[in-house]
Amino acid sequence: MAAGDTSGDTQTANAAASPTPAPRPGPTxxxxxxxxxxxxxxxxxxxxxxxxxxxxxxxxxxxxxxxxxxxxxxxxxxxxxxxxxxxxxxxxxxxxxxxxxxxxxxxxxxxxxxxxxxxxxxxxxxxxxxxxxxxxxxxxxxxxxxxxxxxxxxxxxxxxTTNDFGTPGVREHAIALETTAQAARFNRRLVNACLRAHTQAGPVRPAQLHVVIIGAGATGTELAAELHRTARAVVAFGMDRVDAERDIRITLVEAAPRVLPGLPERISASVTKLLQDLGVAVLTGARVSAVQADGVRFADGRFIESELVVWAAGVKxxxxxxxxxxxxxxxxxxxxxxxxxxxxxxxxxxxxxxxxxxxxxxxxxxxxxxxxxxxxxxxxxxxxxxxxxRGQPLKPFTYRDFGSLVSLGEYSTVGSLMGFVAGRSMLVEGLFARLMYRSLYKMHERALHGWTKTALGSLARLITRRTEPRVKLH
Missing domain, CATH: 3.50.50.60 (FAD/NAD(P)-binding domain)
Known part of the structure; x- marks a missing residue:
């Protein structure tokens, strides 16, 4: 229920089910x-x-x-x-x-x-x-x-929220990543799919463990790289009937000519190469016409079978x-x-x-x-x-672009930092970029908790992480 007292809230009473309903109470x-x-x-x-x-x-x-x-x-x-x-x-x-x-x-x-x-x-x-x-x-x-x-x-x-652009089947058959509940739901479906493939009577069917991610912005790109590692880690916990290299396939789809279309082209090229080296299929210039229960159909007539579809294309x-x-x-x-x-x-x-x-x-x-x-x-x-x-005039907001960073899990982090040399961007990658990416979250935590609690929380998670599986298995 709502926190604390109800001062400041006006509650609307339900109408009584009688011919002469009682007067509704006034606002609190x-x-x-x-x-x-x-x-x-x-x-x-x-x-x-x-x-x-x-x-x-x-x-x-x-x-x-x-x-x-x-x-x-x-x-x-x-x-x-x-x-x-x-x-x-x-x-x-x-x-x-x-x-x-x-x-x-x-x-x-x-x-x-x-x-x-x-x-x-x-x-x-x-x-x-x-x-x-x-x-x-x-x-x-x-x-x-x-x-x-x-x-x-x-x-x-x-x-x-995610913008599905009116594409048929998105709401019924694709999962968006707007909320924690949606992200957790996708993870459960992924683990369940692996368990199903491991315990079923017959061999793993074609496309039974295929994932299609529609939208190669930051969310879609980061998810593709992270899934490549975690899906294999899940299978490694005793699911010996699943061959990770043969049965698990991830496809990243983007309607624009390149992944990360909102970032500099050199970052896009670096990320594309890394994903392809991992075995992630990258399709650019591909417009989705419909999402179906068994896969994704494209405007040019192509069809990709898939067990799971994530829609990460566009926001509104x-x-x-x-x-x-x-x-x-x-x-x-x-x-x-x-x-x-x-x-x-x-x-x-x-x-x-x-x-x-x-x-x-x-x-x-x-x-x-x-x-x-x-x-x-x-x-x-x-x-x-x-x-x-105080009745004073307000000052206008000025946005400062400090650049963009994209985390590809444990494989790499790439991005551009703005303003280092005469306002120009500087390409960063590897450990330095990863530390910068993590610092963004720490800044958010500091704004909410202060430095002391942020440091203690980070230390506690570091200790706990050494005693638990590196992936969620349920």
Whole structure:
């Protein structure tokens, strides 16, 4: 159920099943409003939303008897947070979710903000309320009722979803990697497929252990390399009837002329060579026309049989943003924002992270949907929201591109770092690139926990990793 007290939430009672229903109760009094405190609501507990809620709670919330300046509330439909760039490792089975997932209730308690469990389904801008759907458990019983959360400043940070471009069969037969649950589901299906092939009466059928990954951006490319290692590691745990080299096949598909089309061509060429050396089949310039139960069909008539299909091609804003009480959205269903990150039609509402269509001065394309952009936007609003509370003008957001890194598991890490020589990029790979890639996650952890807890957590995971299998087997 939702954390803590229900102050600030307006609960909608279910209508009584009688000819003369009883009057519906009025809204629960908002004690924070009565106290004259500014209400900051952040919808979405991803990298941007959770970092902002944590740091605002630390600076504006009630800490050790200090006078409160505002109430900070985080709303999310999940109960825990995992850094999204790690989802490919969860899917491949090389990461234990329980060691890295953060509990929103605990984080809210430690950092002086409130957590509300629920999914945003609408917005009432006139009353300044976020509308939340009811939540239910696995047996269908209601956990929290439909309700609303009032705000004075609203930050929408709901991230992005996979864009299937209307391709037939994607929703029915492919798995996206948007959430921890989806990544864990793919891993279970992969392990189950290996167990099935090992225990069945006949030999391993053609394509029984084939995986097709559609979309060769960072997620698809990293998953292909990670799966090459972990699938073989799973088979090595006693599944002697499966020949890893003969039976396991991974195909990476990209509609663009090369993998990692958004990164420099030299990085793309380096990654393609490494994947091909591993035995991953790389198909570029290949447009998928349909995903079927037994494989993938292409526009040119080709068909690839496959047991598992991952769809990692394209991103767009969640459908709820399409009609959010009149807020302007882009063609990709992202909320259009001004340089100050305020939505174009309501200055009390901000959007950050993947769900924001943020213009970038001097560039035709907007700020890219990357973790570094989300982190920078959260850091920017940490300073600007107090300015808004004081009635001061807001400063515009400026995005700094520090480059891109792509991790290919234990095989290699490659990327480009910006600004080393007169603003030009520098190609990095190997151990240095891997350390830089890992440092990005440590920066995210530091923003949430501080240096001490981040260091202790890293040490604990290092010790535990030496006593457990390197891959998830269940």
């Amino acid at each position: 009094p908002d004690r924070t409003t009565l106290a004259g405190l500014h209400r900051i609501v952040i919808v979405g507990g991803g990298a941007a939303g959770l970092e902002l809620a944590t740091r605002l709670g630390d600076t504006l919330g009630d800490k050790g008897g200090r006078k409160r300046h505002a109430t900070v509330t985080l709303v999310d439909r999940a109960r825990g947070h995992l850094w999204k760039p790690l989802l490919h490792e969860v899917a491949a089975g090389s990461m234990d979710v329980d060691e890295h997932e953060l509990d929103y209730l605990a984080q809210a308690h430690w950092h002086h903000f409130r957590y509300r469990y629920g999914e945003m389904i609408g917005l009432d801008r006139a009353r300044r309320e976020v509308l939340l759907a009811a939540t239910h458990d696995d047996e269908g019983r209601e956990i929290t009722p439909p309700r609303s959360v009032g705000y004075d400043t609203l930050v929408i940070a709901v991230g992005s 804003g969640p459908d709820v943003l399409r009609d959010l009480d009149g807020l302007e959205v882009s063609r990709s269903t992202q909320l259009v924002v001004t340089p100050t990150l305020q939505t174009t039609r309501d200055p009390s509402i901000f959007a950050i992270g993947d769900c924001a269509f943020c213009p970038r001065e001097g560039h035709e394309a907007p700020v890219p949907p990357r973790a570094q952009a989300a982190h920078q936007q959260a850091s920017h609003l940490l300073k600007q929201i107090p300015r808004r509370m």
